[in-house]
Amino acid sequence: IGEIRRYLRDNNSIRVSRSLRDMAYKALQIKDRLVNENSKEPTLSEIAKELNVSEEEIVFALDAIQDPISLFEQVYH
Amino acid sequence: MNNRMHLEFPSYSQNESFARMVISAFVTPMDPTLEELSDIKTAVSEAVTNAIIHGYENEIGIIYMDAEINDNKLTVVIKDKGKGIEDVKMARQPLYTSRPDLDRSGMGFTIMESFMDNLDVISKIGEGTTVIMTKLISTKK
């Protein structure tokens, strides 16, 4: 029981900083895919639609990672 | 940590989401939990929506948002110079709405009160409404 309680508590107190990174990388992956498919830069709303989240969330996620583009390049290419 | 900000924007409905993002950005350095952040955003949302649809009912006016961080205490003040509230005590009652025609739930003040630690409402007919909310952010272990 103590362990369950601890588990619930830990999961209830996830810090925002941690949760945004995944979203940012997903957004950048989708951006790349859309650039390849349509040979033009997708807008915020197009990426949000693909990810099924709000534009707001994408904006925050992107800001949570420093220099998103180059970091992404390092991680994924 | 200490910080403060002052923001002014017109009461266009799209600016409810703008205000929500600004307050999120402002509290991000406090490293709140997702729950705390969502509470703050929701409360700000309700206060700004009220300024838009009740305060500046048939006009576009300026909404003022001030926020302050003192250690782990956040204070947010949302102000309009709109029509004001006749009876604040009644307006704060759960389910009370002056605009059932707009499909309002009458739960705005109740939400602000329960999602934040403290809520003060100051209003004067013809002069406008000021909503003051505070919340303590849990500190990291």
Place this chain on the structure above:
Amino acid sequence: MNNRMHLEFPSYSQNESFARMVISAFVTPMDPTLEELSDIKTAVSEAVTNAIIHGYENEIGIIYMDAEINDNKLTVVIKDKGKGIEDVKMARQPLYTSRPDLDRSGMGFTIMESFMDNLDVISKIGEGTTVIMTKLISTKK
């Protein structure tokens, strides 16, 4: 679409990131590409950083950010009441910096100029500096 905002905040270094988020939030309804968004953020970042480290060199002062959307044109004005620039023409030269000691690259104004469509700098010694930038956002096809 038309909108405007006015923001004031103290020149703490953490507020460079706050200003960046506020401008992002403000332009979100213009539905920019990630590239356009990143250009705008970078330009705002450079202007705010200059106000923090050069304008209010040895003090904390207030930084003012005004922004306006007129159809697909964004205007951002960043102002400080700090020490001002003696020779704006020289300051705008690529690689010019008055603070090589701080490891400044001297590329701030050049970045603002190249990432935005237009840059104006108005400054007066002892009174402060105002940076005015505009950018057109591509409209959706």
